[in-house]
Amino acid sequence: MMSICFCSLISPSPLIYDSNFPWNLNLNRPGDPLSFSTHSNNRSIVARVAQRGYEYEVDSVSLQSSTIEAEEEEEVVDKHVNGVVVTEPVEDTPEPERFRKKRDDDDDSDDESFEDRFKLRNGKEVKHLDFTGVRQLRNLEKAFGGDVRVCDRTALILDIFNQRAATHEAALFMSSWREGEGYGRMGEEQIEVDKRILRTQIGVLKKELESFRKHRKQYRNHRFSVxxxxxxxxxxxxxxxxxxxxxxxxxxxxxxxxxxxxxxxxxxxxxxxxxxxxxxxxxxxxxxxxxxxxxxxxxxxxxxxxxxxxxxxxxxxxxxxxxxxxxxxxxxxxxxxxxxxxxxxxxxxxxxxxxxxxxxxxxxxxxxxxxxxxxxxxxxxxxxxxxxxxxDSMVPVEALLPFDKGKLLSTIHQVGMVEKTEYTENGTFVKAFVPLRFARLLTPMRQLCKS
Ligand SMILES: Nc1nc2c(ncn2[C@@H]2O[C@H](COP(=O)(O)OP(=O)(O)OP(=O)(O)O)[C@@H](O)[C@H]2O)c(=O)[nH]1
Ligand SMILES: [Mg+2]
CATH class of the missing domain: 3.40.50.300 (P-loop containing nucleotide triphosphate hydrolases)
Known part of the structure; x- marks a missing residue:
């Protein structure tokens, strides 16, 4: 199976040191400086995160091969670009247990396997790195000399969500990341700590989101009445x-x-x-x-x-x-x-x-x-x-609507597809396709249907 890795390289900027919180790129800042775009060939996708005039190359999905086409490499060495990480396909995606075991082991074997699998291009410099686990992410940061933030796919997506969270509900989901600001990045375990914080906050937020969900459900039920x-x-x-x-x-x-x-x-x-x-x-x-x-x-x-x-x-x-x-x-x-x-x-x-x-x-x-x-x-x-x-999802009906049911006729026009209406002595004959739910409402009048 092909591995899909996601890694963001964020170079030092006042923004990041201001917030001192790795998951929080740009909170409380005017505008929307984080933009995310992808370019790709049929073998790999390179995603670029641009922020406040800086550009960051971020590998997103490795498909057939890790190779980047020539013109993309040119972009990579562009002066704005900090670097790009290219994932090599990993034949056996490591099992979570293996991660766990590796982290518990206190040897440096991670760093070696790290070298073989991934290539980092930072301008003309090429380093070999691996970032399949939390420690590896940290290793990658070290390899950059500690001045580049490396996060995994989830964190990067959260960063992007953060920028997009327009409504209260979406903002609520994102607000948890903000609360971690007091925690700073104090060392090797920080990413683990951050992840724990995220997990706890997700629990709290889930409850709040649940109440939103109920509210939305009520709204939908109301909507279904028409x-x-x-x-x-x-x-x-x-x-x-x-x-x-x-x-x-x-x-x-x-x-x-x-x-x-x-x-x-x-x-x-x-x-x-x-x-x-x-x-x-x-x-x-x-x-x-x-x-x-x-x-x-x-x-x-x-x-x-x-x-x-x-x-x-x-x-x-x-x-x-x-x-x-x-x-x-x-x-x-x-x-x-x-x-x-x-x-x-x-x-x-x-x-x-x-x-x-x-x-x-x-x-x-x-x-x-x-x-x-x-x-x-x-x-x-x-x-x-x-x-x-x-x-296709509606049912055909033919009904004779008494003249005092004018409102029903206009609802049929609104929710269904009317094929024919005809005014008769006893009411309006209508032939239409209507949603099944609505057809049931017409049942008494359908008994008067023309054959
Ligand atoms: N050339 C061209 N560009 C389009 C067309 N439709 C959308 N775009 C552009 O594609 C980009 C993405 O469009 P969106 O409508 O935001 O895409 P979306 O599917 O809503 O994206 P998400 O909200 O991220 O899921 C914008 O820059 C659009 O202007 C099209 O028919 N032709
Ligand atoms: Mg959209």
Whole structure:
């Protein structure tokens, strides 16, 4: 199995020494200086964290090989870049027990195996390092002469979350890291101490998040009383979900070329051309190997997804690793057990591909939809496809509504897809597709159905 390591190299900056807390990059600072972007070839991804005019190269995911293409190496030696860590595929991912054993052993064997597996490029300097365990992270920091912060994937993602936490709930999740500020970095055990702090704080926060969850559930139940279909946008981070929501609704949802721009589910009403409505929910982007400690933060999103009428999987088809990203998302969806919910696959950013015609033909062949959420291309087809898919999840009804049930008729228009209405002596005859929940409400009137 391929190992996926994540390591951030943060060079000394007043910011870090100010806070004196390794998990806290930029709290209480104006603006949003931490940006995160990735570039990649088909063999490896290099992620860059840029902060306040500095740039940090961060290895994120090793796929087929650790090699970086020539042009990327040029970027690596760019004067702003502090270094890049490239993971070599590790054949046997060490078991947690092995970590434990190694840490308990007080010999230096870690440092040797360390040398063999990983390469660090720091400008022209190449060092060989390993960072598969807590001690190794510390070793890596030492190898940098103690002036570079090294954290693992979880911590780096938390840093990014920290910058994005816009709502109270997301901020609440992140606030625990701030509380550790008094602890400083006092030595070898500090990372362990930090991890313990995180674990304790996660426990407290889980309780608070639980109360948010209950509140949201009540809100959803209320929403269900008018059964407008809920369509959830899911997909890899940076695929263009928020851009799509914004384009369709004019909502001002943060959309940026960075990972985890969206942390909270955002729902907006979308009026379709035929007068029906859907609730479109933007969700947090998926990534490969989401650290388990972060699952709580994603819970809101996961719940929204599981209660949707339709999932729209948005993929960045212009991304060189589009296929892997799609697979990663499908894997998360499979784990969420939402296979019963109908799904529509959308290939976004078609304006960025070199041969749009070829892509469109391929999408057509697979019955996927090609769009550009940025330019608006293909959005009408997208809406039609959404309606078609929703129709699949609805039931056909024919009912005769007495004239005093005018409100019910307008609700049918709102939540379903009306195919025919006809005014008769006894009321309004309506033929439509409606959500199952709603069809039950119509049962008394369906008894009066025309055959
Ligand atoms: N060229 C092009 N860029 C797009 C398109 N759609 C989105 N983008 C850009 O892609 C970047 C990411 O878009 P977002 O909408 O924030 O992506 P997201 O899926 O919501 O990302 P997360 O919130 O991190 O999950 C932004 O810079 C968008 O402007 C598109 O169709 N074409
Ligand atoms: Mg988003």
């Amino acid at each position: 059964p407008v279909p809920v369509v959830s946008l899911v997909g890899y981070t940076n695929a263009g979900k928020s851009t799509l929501l914004n384009h369709l609704t004019g909502a001002n949802v943060l959309s940026e070329d960075r990972l985890f721009a969206t942390l909270d589910p955002t729902t907006r009403r979308v009026q379709m051309k035929n007068g029906s409505e859907i609730l479109l929910t933007d969700t947090v982007g998926f990534i490969q190997k989401l650290p388990t400690t972060l699952v709580a933060a994603f819970r809101a999103t996961l719940e929204e997804i599981s209660e949707s009428s339709l999932l729209v999987h948005v993929a960045d088809i212009s991304h060189p690793l589009a296929e892997q990203q799609i697979d990663a998302v499908e894997k998360v969806l499979a784990e969420l057990d939402v296979s019963k919910i109908p799904k529509l696959m959308v290939w976004n950013k078609v304006d960025r591909v070199s041969d749009p015609q070829k892509i469109k033909l391929e999408a057509e062949r697979r019955e996927d939809v090609c769009i550009s959420a940025l330019t608006g291309e293909g959005l009408q087809e997208f809406c039609n496809a959404v309606q078609e898919k929703l129709k």
